[in-house]
Amino acid sequence: MPTLPTLEFRPVDLPSSGTLVVFAADGMALGEAARRVEEASDGLLAAAAEAQGYKGKRLATMTVPLPRGLDASALVVVGLGDLTKLTEADWVKVGGTIAGALPSGPNRDVTVFAETPSGPLTTEQSLDVALGLLLRSYEFNAYKTKKGDDPEPAPRKVTMGLPNAGDIEARWEAVRSIAEGTMLARDLVNEPANVLGPVEFAERAAKLADLGVEITVLEPDELERLEMRALLGVAQGSERPARVVVMEWKGSQSGAKPVALVGKGVVFDTGGVSIKPAGGMEDMKGDMAGAAAVVGTMHALASRGAKANVVGIIGLVENMPDGKAQRPGDIVRSKSGQTIEIINTDAEGRLVLADLLTYVQEAHGPNVVIDLATLTGAIIVALGHHHAGMYTDDDTVAAQLTDAGRATGDLVWRMPLGKDYDTLIDSKVADMKNTGGRFAGSITAAQFLKRFAKDALWVHIDLAGTAMAAPANEVSRTFGSGWGVRLLDRFVADYHEDGAADVPRGPAA
Structure with a gap:
């Protein structure tokens, strides 16, 4: 994990060195501390804004090097726009914008006057800004x-100047844990596949034991005994053996049923015998982003001591076109006993998840099951790179995840399920086939998984467009975004901590 800035929260005056950051709202409206800067610099802010046409619009920045009248080496102004329209996710973006605007140089100290024209930032706003800055x-x-x-x-030292700094320190470590979980997921997705195979991925996930997570690693002999033959069928074309990792965090004192998080972990996906085109295949090192999100979430929950029971399970395989690889036309028997006709070996992630869904229900009896997978290119066609596709029959859990997404910026959009789509995966020679064809590809993939969810309160999230190779934004600039960690952490925090009762079911969609 990279070296991160250190953050302090305390009352401060004008800094004697480094970079000073102030906020401006629409029309260059300033808070009290920023007005002190304006006085000390003999109207520098107003003069620079007029010269640059800067008006304090949301997330717009203005940098003044070697500001007169100040000992700081640079002055950075970050726009907030209309204060009444700023959401929690917007404040995280403000923090990211600050980090992106900081000049390089030997003096790494940064002071942020954390106030608006309306007064100091609240504790929640300050924590959101700090989270964005880290991300x-x-x-x-x-x-x-x-x-x-x-x-x-050297790592940057960032001081956020606040009069109410006392109550922030107590909550900062929990927020930092979420940032670390997100960055752990990013690290996993960014690693090349020659370094991070199924065995190596399992070893990294097993390090969560240091945080009190109970770890079980299942190897091929045990997977065969457990009849996870759909998962093993994907792995059989690779020289690298499959792994399944079960991670249990038991933080609730009430004995509540666990939340189950299920992640697709295809460490590299050539498409198998149904091989993918060469162009862009290098991105398939990220086909394990669902598993990465689960590991990152488990890290965040354990590190902050979440008062909830959560089990994470990831299936780690490599999909290769070896002579031992499965073929189109093969029929495999899943752990559930249902048979699957292989139409396209590139529709492999759902085979991995099918056995995991059966296993986690039988072994852990979860309250709710959420699977995450970079499952289809079709979801990118439908939603682009700004929302993940969400599938569930339950209105209540759909609303909960939608709200958690809006709060954190990990956005989800509910997609349809239905019998008409389900018939597209019926097979003439088996219980089902592993793809329903070109049209509604993400929906038919979800319908496939639904057949293994049985009667569980189940959600499928297709994060193919958001977790890897997504466009750079205010808080994410690398191939792996860490998408899903903040969403799932918030979902657990809001609805499943402190021994919360089972999520009530809404009316069927």
């Missing part, structure tokens, strides 16, 4: 060789 600071440079003899720059 934007993430870089993945593990494989870049150092150039020259210059030492690595």
Whole structure:
């Protein structure tokens, strides 16, 4: 995990060095501390804004190097726009915008006057800004060789100037845990597949034991004994053996049924015998982003001591076109006993999830099951890169996840399920086939998984467009975004902590 800035929260005055950050609302409206900066610099802010046409619009920045009348090396203004329209997710973006606007240089100290024209930021707003600042600071440079003899720059020290800093420190470690979980997911997705195979991925997930997570790693002999033959069928074309990792966090004192998080972990997906086109295939190192989100979430929950019972399970395989690989036309028997006709070996993630869904229900009796997978390109065609597709028959849990997504910025959009779509995966020679054809591809994939969810309160999230190779934004600048960790952490925090009762079912969609 990369070296992150250190953050402090305390009352501050004008800094004697480093970068000073102030906020401005629409029309260059300033808070009290920013007005002190304006006085000390003899009207520098107003003059610079007029010269640059800067008006304090939301997330717009203005940088003034070596500001007169101040000892700071640079002055950065971050726009807030209309204060009445800023959401929790917007404040996280503000923090990311700050990190992106900081100048490089030997002096790494940063002071943020955390106030608006209406007064100091609230505790929640301050924590959101700090979270965004950490997330934007993430870089993945593990494989870049150092150039020259210059030492690595020291971590930034960021001081957020606040009069109410006392109550923030107590909550900051929990927020930092969420940031670390998100960045762990990013690290996993960003790793090349020659480094991170199923065995290596399992070893990294097993490190969660250091945080009190109970770890069980299932190897091929045990998977065969458990009759996970749909999952093993995907792995049989690779020389690298499959792994399933079960991670249990038991933080509730009430004995509540666990939340189950199920992740697709195809460490590299060639498509198998139904091989993918060469263009862009390198991105298929990220086909394990669902599993990465589950591991990152388990890290966040354990690190902050979530008072909930959560089980994470990930299926780790590599899909390769070896002579031992499964073929179109093969029929496999899943752990549930249902048979599957293989139409396309590139529709492999759903085979992995099918056995995991059966296993987690039988072994753990969860309250709610949420599976996450970079499952289809079709969801990107439907929703682009800004929402993940969500499938469930339950209105209540759909609303809960939608609200958690809006709060955190990990957005989900509910997609349809129905019998007419389900018939598209009926097979003439088996119980079902593993793809329903070109049309409604993401929906028929969800319908496939639904057949293994049985009567569970179940949600499928297709994050193919949001978790890997998504466009850069205010808080994510690398191939892996860590999408899903903040969503799932918030869902658990809002609805399943402190021994909360089972999620009530809404009317069927």
